[in-house]
Amino acid sequence: MSLFFLILTSGHFLTIDSMSEIEVLPGRVGNLTPEQQHALDEFKELIKAEGIYTPERHDDHLLLRFLRARKFHIGHTHKMFVDCENWRKELGVDQLRETFIFEEEEAVLSCYPRYYHNVDKKGRPIYIEHIGVIDIKTLFKVTDEDRMTKQHVLSYEKLITDRMPACSKRAGHHIEQCCTILDLKGVSLRQFANAFGFIKRTSAIAQNYYPEMMGKMYVINAPMMFTSVWGMVKPLLDEVTVKKIVILGSNYKATLLEDIDAENLPAAIGGTCDCAESGGCQTGEPGPWKDPRYMNVVEKTA
Structure with missing residues (x-):
């Protein structure tokens, strides 16, 4: 979330309970161009075919974050996504919540x-x-x-x-x-x-x-x-x-x-x-x- 690494290196609306209107930004669920929707569908089918799609974790919101990060380019998005999944396995991310205890939290925060x-x-x-x-x-x-x-x-x-x-x-x-x-x-x-x-x-x-x-x-x-x-x-x-x-x-x-x-x-x-x-x-x-x-x-x- 740090800015320091960044330094170096048509709106639709969603109605909630018929009471308020929330602007849905472009490239998000509810505000996709036909081309973006096609890219999402194609990317999802690709990772399904490769056996690396997990519905509980890989919802459309997450997939679109990766697609937006690579400007909806399927090849570039695929590489980013695969690199991420490999990193998660190597680090054991899915097990961290059950196994990792950060006893030094208070000392670190100081x-x-x-x-x-x-x-x-x-x-x-x-x-x-x-x-x-x-x-x-x-x-x-x-x-x-x-x-x-x-x-x-x-x-x-x-x-x-x-x-x-x-x-x-x-x-x-x-x-x-x-x-x-x-x-x-x-x-x-x-x-x-x-x-x-x-x-x-x-x-x-x-x-x-x-x-x-x-x-x-x-x-x-x-x-x-x-x-x-x-x-x-x-x-x-x-x-x-x-x-x-x-x-x-x-x-x-x-x-x-x-x-x-x-x-x-x-x-x-x-x-x-x-x-x-x-x-x-x-x-x-x-x-x-x-x-x-x-x-x-x-x-x-x-």
């Missing part, structure tokens, strides 16, 4: 704060990283890269199986993307250099194996040097990605509140929530995924 915190006004889960306070040296004294990678992957899996379905139920329509906030307050060139390798590797996991899950990204407290770099790199990125990223300095609060209700935003970054009853926003991680009304009840569209 030197690398990142967490989910409620939803934005579109119903998307909000993911927050405080990049400026990452302490890589301490981080790898309390854990190692292999365990951090597994925990990172498990977080994505939980996002797909728990958080997104709960958000979808609450919103009344399918949610498959996040609103990300990267806080650069206190970041330095030396600190960034120390953390860059790890951030790049984890970001590659997102790009290669969990594509098209970033809906919006706010980079707040961006120092001048970062803003300058962004100005040079921005023309090199595709227009869709650029529209998702907003670079802000220290006067970011009003912009965040345009898309996020104050009560859903931690007080530390301009909101009113402190999760006092849960020991703080970072450990509380409030959201629909904590509400029994919205958990484990969303049916996927096959």
Whole structure:
């Protein structure tokens, strides 16, 4: 979900309960051109024939995320999908939820704060990283890269199986993307250099194996040097990605509140929530995924 890896490297409507209209973006279920629908059908038949299609996990929403990531090119999408399935087998992703226990979570959060915190006004889960306070040296004294990678992957899996379905139920329509906030307050060139390798590797996991899950990204407290770099790199990125990223300095609060209700935003970054009853926003991680009304009840569209 990190921006740093990105730097380097006609609307239809869905009626919900006849009460509201939700815009379905192009290339999604409910808003496909005839060519896109044909590509989806062809791609699904291809992976079925190869025996790598799992209906419970590979619904149309997921297949379309891979297709959009490769601009609906069947060959390129197929390679990306197969690479992902092979990676999942090698890492044992499907077994992680049952076998992996991250005992050092509290110690890790103290030197690398990142967490989910409620939803934005579109119903998307909000993911927050405080990049400026990452302490890589301490981080790898309390854990190692292999365990951090597994925990990172498990977080994505939980996002797909728990958080997104709960958000979808609450919103009344399918949610498959996040609103990300990267806080650069206190970041330095030396600190960034120390953390860059790890951030790049984890970001590659997102790009290669969990594509098209970033809906919006706010980079707040961006120092001048970062803003300058962004100005040079921005023309090199595709227009869709650029529209998702907003670079802000220290006067970011009003912009965040345009898309996020104050009560859903931690007080530390301009909101009113402190999760006092849960020991703080970072450990509380409030959201629909904590509400029994919205958990484990969303049916996927096959």
